[in-house]
Amino acid sequence: MIHMEGVGLVYPDGTRALRSIDLHIERGEFCFLVGASGSGKSSLLGLIYRDFVPTEGRVVVAGQDVAALPRRMVPYLRRQVGVVFQDFRLLPDKTVWENVGFALDVLGSGRKEKHHKVPISLELVGLADKSDAFPHQLSGGEQQRVSIARALVNAPPVLLADEPTGNVDPDVSWDIVQLLANIAQRDTTVVVGTHDKYIVDRMRKRVINLVQGAIVRDAKQGGSYDGT
């Protein structure tokens, strides 16, 4: 589902973010991308939803060569890749229902489709009863669930989460990651960038470890944060 070959990324200011990345993530796989701040987690995730274009190598997502993708095709790639951020990125003047529906609105979806898909997505993240609440009325964990519901409403084959637990309480973090793991069970490829050692060690999933923009370890199964 996600395939990288000899990928490097240098920012316009000359900073090298990633070097010789080789990576293959299967359909429906769940994996952690770990490393200290500045190790290149966000850059690597950004390559997958084409926030960045690799300066070297090849990135293939859902069968599409991301670097070779014409600009006008980028939106269609992004419809196949849901993204969740540390800061939720919800619209404060819209309700939970509207925030999730917004992702369908901008694709020009009809009302019928929305009324079908939004409740399913909210049900999945366990927020069906908070449809009419505004983001400021929710806890951090709930807000993150809304953003997950929004990322999933269009049923993308890939879900990326960049520090999804960074702004939520530790006990809620575990629920969020559990939710993401459940989503992977539904045949969605899930990649979670995090530096939450506790969670990574407890999940015993595949762990890809980045140090200074390079993969130093890729523990296929039952991995831990620091390889111990």
Added chain:
Amino acid sequence: MERSGLDFILLETWTAIRRNLLITFAAIGNMAVSLAILGAFVVGAINLDYMAGVQAKSVFISVYLEDEANAGDIEAELHGDLRVEKTEFVSKQEALQEWAEMTGVDPEALKIIHNPLPDIVRVKVTDPDDMAAVAELAQQMPGVEEASYSRSVFDKLLILSHGIKVSGLVLGLLLVAGTMLIVSTTIRLTIYARRREIRIMQLVGATNWFIRAPLLFEGAFQGIVGGLLAAIVLIIGYVYLHSYLADSLKFIKIVYSAQFLTAFALGLILAGALFGTAGAFISANRYLSEA
């Protein structure tokens, strides 16, 4: 909550307009003033063109005769010239009558004054270029007081019309550029206010056209309302000018018909829509190509 596609775009447009109400008014006002000035120049040029055309059809040499001259001989001699298309004798009484009609003076009132006008032979030449030579010839004839032609008026009208067109075009372009700048600034404020929304739209895979559409509609809205205001002001002014001319200056004829006024108003609104959309397009594209 329940909306989709175009509904969604229109609602986003309306939200943006409401959010920037003050600056929207400023942009609309600016657009209206610019388009009104531009429109005034266009309508001025159209009318000067029209007047020049009317003049061109009626250019002739007026040969003013001395009181004791033999009008028949002079007319015959001029008519015999190959360059002359036709001649017409206008007696001093007829000349006075014409003048009275043209200026709207009651002909009855003229009876009590001494007629100061001379007899006139009007000479129409085939080629306007021969005008000067024929006028010179007539001038030399015995019994001719003066031979003159309205060519100079005609020429001046053409120069004036040309001048108005050029200065109108230059000023118009400057105004259009300024207007588009104002609109694009307004749209930039909208973009700034909506940058989070736009970022989310980009992340969930909205096409650039979908992101751009509400911005373009906002620019078009400002242009259309500005054009409408300009059209209302100009048409009221024009109708007033027309009735004033019809009352007091009958010899000045301006283009005036419902068809002309409608086309003019639609033109202004269309121009507003075009400039507004173009201004929005500039800002939207600049932002989207950076992001």
